[in-house]
Amino acid sequence: MKTNQTSRLAVVVAAALLAVARLGADVIETKTGARILGKVTKIDAGSITVDTDYAGTITVKQDAVKTLTTDDPVAVRLESGTRFDGRISTAADGSLQIAGSDGTITTPVSKVTSSWNAGEKDPQLLAMERHWAYEAAVDITGKTGNSEQLGTAASVRATLKTPEDTLQFYSAYDRQVADHLKSSDQFKAGVDYQNNFKGKNSWYVRDEGGFDRVKDIELYNVAAAGMGYDLIKKPKHTLTGRFGLSFRYEGYKNPATTDVKSAGLDIGFNHEWEFDDSKLVNRLSYVPAFEDFSNFRLTHESFYEIPLSKPQWKLRIGVSNDYNSQPGVGVDRLDTSYFTRLVLNWK
Numbered sequence: 001m002k003t004n005q006t007s008r009l010a011v012v013v014a015a016a017l018l019a020v021a022r023l024g025a026d027v028i029e030t031k032t033g034a035r036i037l038g039k040v041t042k043i044d045a046g047s048i049t050v051d052t053d054y055a056g057t058i059t060v061k062q063d064a065v066k067t068l069t070t071d072d073p074v075a076v077r078l079e080s081g082t083r084f085d086g087r088i089s090t091a092a093d094g095s096l097q098i099a100g101s102d103g104t105i106t107t108p109v110s111k112v113t114s115s116w117n118a119g120e121k122d123p124q125l126l127a128m129e130r131h132w133a134y135e136a137a138v139d140i141t142g143k144t145g146n147s148e149q150l151g152t153a154a155s156v157r158a159t160l161k162t163p164e165d166t167l168q169f170y171s172a173y174d175r176q177v178a179d180h181l182k183s184s185d186q187f188k189a190g191v192d193y194q195n196n197f198k199g200k201n202s203w204y205v206r207d208e209g210g211f212d213r214v215k216d217i218e219l220y221n222v223a224a225a226g227m228g229y230d231l232i233k234k235p236k237h238t239l240t241g242r243f244g245l246s247f248r249y250e251g252y253k254n255p256a257t258t259d260v261k262s263a264g265l266d267i268g269f270n271h272e273w274e275f276d277d278s279k280l281v282n283r284l285s286y287v288p289a290f291e292d293f294s295n296f297r298l299t300h301e302s303f304y305e306i307p308l309s310k311p312q313w314k315l316r317i318g319v320s321n322d323y324n325s326q327p328g329v330g331v332d333r334l335d336t337s338y339f340t341r342l343v344l345n346w347k
Helices: 002-023 123-128
Strands: 026-030 035-044 047-052 056-061 065-069 074-078 083-090 096-100 103-107 112-117 132-143 149-161 165-178 181-198 201-212 217-234 237-252 260-274 279-288 296-307 313-324 334-346
Touching: 026 047, 035 056, 112 123, 149 334, 201 237, 217 260, 296 334
Parallel strands: none
Antiparallel strands: 026 035, 026 065, 035 047, 035 112, 047 056, 065 083, 074 083, 074 112, 083 096, 096 103, 132 149, 132 334, 149 165, 165 181, 181 201, 201 217, 217 237, 237 260, 260 279, 279 296, 296 313, 313 334
8 A cells, every 4th residue: 555655646746846847848839739848049040949858959940830938038039120028928819929028019920030048148249240260270291211201281260250241361381392302382371351242242352472382483462352142141051153353463483484464354162061060161263364364373172171079179171273274384284282181260
C-alpha cells in the first residue's frame, strides 16, 4: 500500500511540476495542431526561434503559426516599422494581442517582422552601427633534401560595414623561393568602398597598388569607380557584379618592356556564401585597356573557410590566379597559387 501511495504521490508531483513549467513558458500552436513550449528568443526573416528543454532550439516558419503566447514581455517590430513592448497573447480570431504599459494593440501574426528581449537594444539599430572587423592570415611552407623550397605569405584586412556601405583596407605579401630562385615576390595594398544607395544597386570606388618583382613590375596601380548590382542578396548569400571605368599603370624595370598607362574598363564579381559553420568566397576582377582591349589584367581568388576549435581561428583553403595578357619580356602570363592559410578574426 505504501508503495502504491508513494508512486501516486510521485505522479501527482510530476504533473504539478509539469503544469508549473507550462505556465512559465511561451507557447506556440501551429496550424497542424502541434504545440511547442519553450522560450521565444527571436522572430526574424519569417521564422520564429524557440529554445526548449526537450528538443533544443526549434525554428518554426511564421506562416505556419496559428497562435503565439509569451510569458514575459518582448519587444516587437511590426511591418509598418512600429515598435511595441509587451506580453503577447492570441485573440479568439487568431490575431495577436500585445499588452504593454501604454495599452494593447492587435495585429495579425504575418505583420510581425522581428522581436527580441524587452529592454535590449533594437537589433536593427545595432546593425546600423559602424564597427571594425579585422583579419590576419599567414602560411609558411618549406621543403629540404633533394631540393630547397621556402614559401611565406601574409595578409591583413580591416572592414567597416553597415547595411548602407562597406569600407575595406587590405594588404598582402607573397614570396616563394625554390632552389634559391624566386618564383613569387609580390606585394599589394588597397582600399575598396561600396555604397548601397538603393535596394540591390550600389556605387563603388577602389584603388590597389604594389609591385611584382618576378613579373618585373616595379610599381603598378589600378584606380577604378563604377556601379554595382546584387545578383543575389540574401542574409548569408550575396553575389555582386560591378561595372566601371579604371586607370591602370604598370611600370617595368626592363627598358625593353613598354610601361602601361591607360584608361579602361573595370569589371568584377564578388561572391560570398555562408553556411552553418563555414564560408565560400570568390572574387574576380577584369581590367582591359581602352587603347588595346587585348591588353588586360585578370585576377581571381577562391577559398573555402572552416572554423577551428576556437571560432576566431579559421583554416582557409583556396587558389588564386594573376593573369597579364601582355607581360614583361621573358615573363609568363599566368601565376597560379594554391594555399592553406591560418586566419585570425577579431573585432
